[in-house]
Amino acid sequence: MEDELLNQIKELQCVHDGLILVRKSASETVLSGILNFEASVDGYETISSRFEIDLIVPIDYPETLPCVRETSKKIDSNYDHINSDGTLCLAIPIEERRVFSEQPSLLGFINRLLIPYCYGYCYWKKYQIHPFGEAEHGFKGIVHFYMNSLQLKDEVSVLSVISYLYEHGYRGHHRCPCGSDQIVRKCHGKLLRSLIEQHSTHTLENDFLSILIYCSEKNEREVIKIPERLHRQILRILQTAQKQCR
Template identity: 30%
Template structure:
């Protein structure tokens, strides 16, 4: 059933984007070729050469997008990862999506097209359409700061430790310390983070602790 679904999903993508083709090497499938980007009025804007790799456990796992035509500089500031893949979402979002599963068609519509369109927007406006996102450890901190609505990195780390070791019920007092029940306070935040993989939280904790130490050393050096 999984193989049948994948073939069906791939055919939908190839019909939607006729200049793409299926490639298979070492039993790893990918979609490669040229993809056109259109504006809101359906006018052609530009094209990119890309490759999208298919996870082995499809539809689970998160596909990877690679821009293969070097249409823009492959650097972190253009949202390119160390392995050359495109940063189409936060690490935390990709973790959640990979567990829930995503079809290759939805991946193209939700991530590939918006990412490439945003690159074109940056080329013309010298800014990102929806604002910029920090890279690496700073990006991880930014994600949790916005999720928890707190600025202090040590508070963020403490909360992640808490979520990594404890489960909460709807009628428990909220983790924020308000005294309200979780169901009447930050239930949406908890429902979001409780679905993260243990590996994702542990990796984020590692990066945040390293970032905290780095900032502490910098602060000490400035005070000397």
């Protein structure tokens, strides 16, 4: 990976040559500097802008994706899509990974995730409209992402799908966890397979826990009802995880 990372840095610098400062520490490599771009979007105006950023590439990249800080305070601190640690919230993690997988390199990360984010910010600043829409915050955003992208009927189905993925991964011949009576291959097969490919162990676990917490809370308030079978499955998953921890 080390040579590969150097190559990716070189590739990135060929296009975005303002990102010249490289610092390496034990846990990360940080590229700092200026990101200039002229971005065009079909049906929208072309925007040129300039941001100063730190691109923080973790040691286990690409298992974990980089994060970005904007360092010149160009982005309003009350802008809704900045995390509490100051990093930019580019997208819901699994969507971020999906977009990254289309061009899995630092250059792809900048061009497909960061520049669209910066474009979105500039556009919003001018018109108070998000050209690409915005995801709901927190766990709700994650649940709705699954619901929309997999066209699931409700939150319980999302919990069922994520629990299934977390426990079994992709199994073409199983019953599809969405609740249809078809086998996975004939139902959500393609979508589930690409989800599994895009997830890392860590992000899959995170999504499972986020969705579980979100649904459990609603279940307690009796807004939704987690069926008995799914409930038992979740208990089984948690018990297995606990044993592995020991």
